Amino acid sequence: MARDFYEVLGVARTATEKEIRSAYRKLARKFHPDVNPGDKSAEAKFKEINQAYEVLSDPEKRKKYDRWGDQWELADQLEAAGARPGATPFGGGRDPFSRGNGMGADPFADFGSIFETLFRRERGGPRGASGSRRGQDVETPVEITLEEAFHGTTRVLNLQSPEACRTCGGSGEIAGAICHACEGMGVVTRPRRLEVRIPAGVKTGSRVRVAGEGRPGIGGGPAGDLYLLVTVLPHARFERRGDDLYAEVDVPVVDAVLGGEVTVQTIDGRVALRIPELTQNGRQFRLSGKGMPVLGQAGRRGDLYVKARVVLPDRLTPEERRHWEALRQLRSASARV
DSSP: OOOOHHHHHTOOTTOOHHHHHHHHHHHHHHHOTTTSTTOHHHHHHHHHHHHHHHHHTSHHHHHHHHHHGGGGGGHHHHHHTTOOGGGSTTOSSSOTTOBTTBSSOOTTTTHHHHHHIIIIIHHHSSSSSSOOBOOOOEEEEEEEOHHHHHHOEEEEEEEEEEEEOTTTTTSSEETTEEOTTTTTSSEEEEEEEEEEEEOTTOOTTOEEEETTOSSOOBTTOOOOOEEEEEEEOOOSSOEEETTEEEEEEEEEHHHHHHOEEEEEEETTEEEEEEEOTTOOTTOEEEETTOSOBOTTOTTOBOOEEEEEEEEOOSOOOHHHHHHHHHHHHHHHHHHHO
């Protein structure tokens, strides 16, 4: 059984959205792969944290998880089949040995009947004229760099994909007997490689849809969809806010005082930035159209905001010192007038 998502994030089951978000950010910073290069245990922990946050940060998913535990993704089928959380071995924050108001009942007593309803009777039961049901959608997390989010990229996924059993055609039976290839479930799992295109402009929280690549339908119903849940990794130079980028640029003190020109590194090249005279430290400049692509709007980009960081010399030649001393005397004389 997977670890309880609340335990993974270290929060109570009554935690607010703010508390869950705060716990996630703290743990994500601690176990992020960039902070723990080469540490496989930290990488596994980071993925576990993201999985827990993905569910608990979504009110609808959290509601299903609270009710059905590890089987929250099957919530719709379980409820349609008339299953009760207290009568299944799935947990979901309830006593797995309770049934209704009774105590000490066998937690697996209804296991067979529930899954028979889900995987067999559902195909011929009261599901409308066709007796079919659409497969569930599936989400999988994926991490990309800021440059990949800017240009767009691809990911090759190694999936363990459930699909209708080819031996019995998804019925779970052959000539009235249980199909041994799928053990009567009508579904088997096969390894599969899938290349997915991630468009330019995605941001953390974006969901890239791959139609028909989710779980297979039941009774001939269409397959669900696969969604890539994107996380854009932090960048050493740029901070992203929506479609805009923020950065700093070093400005020599002479150029800050007299005016000049500096080179700014953007995410896709270098540009010249004119510095007006008497530019104060921290002054912000806007470079229009030099930010991130706007998702789904070809040719449109956010802006790049550059903050001036005035750089003082770390040493002076004797001649430079004489000029600075002369400047100080000149400034002092001007102040007395």
